[in-house]
Amino acid sequence: MSLLDTPQQSLAGVAVGAQTLAAVDARWVELHAALIAAGVPPLPGDSDAVHTIARRLDDATVSAVVAWIDSAASR
Template identity: 60%
Template structure:
């Protein structure tokens, strides 16, 4: 079987990276200098402690191979409302190596 080849008369010209017909207005966008890009998170306010604990519980369960199901969300929400000491114990129990 022969491999397909482009006929010599059908030479294509590479399109610009931002084709103005495919992305209208792309040719008028100024490039952002690499030094002007934000490097940190874009949050303007810190997480609430309960939100941080909720994310930590989700991450610990997923890392332990027990991804939370939709039915678990209420329990995770309730557990994340507990204090930091209790949450640290939960995380220690979830991530303990047996």
């Protein structure tokens, strides 16, 4: 299950309550959601690792990683 409608879209700019998610935060949420949906519970330190990935990869690359996670989880 991906939160993205298409690989080119992201959650960046999506209003959450009174705030808007920054691109890095949106990618972090997307990656965490994909891992949790795939049955990979977050362990201590995982949040920092996922945040590093979200900071260093662009939206298209994160979308590809999420698609790989989704694909592996559906097997």
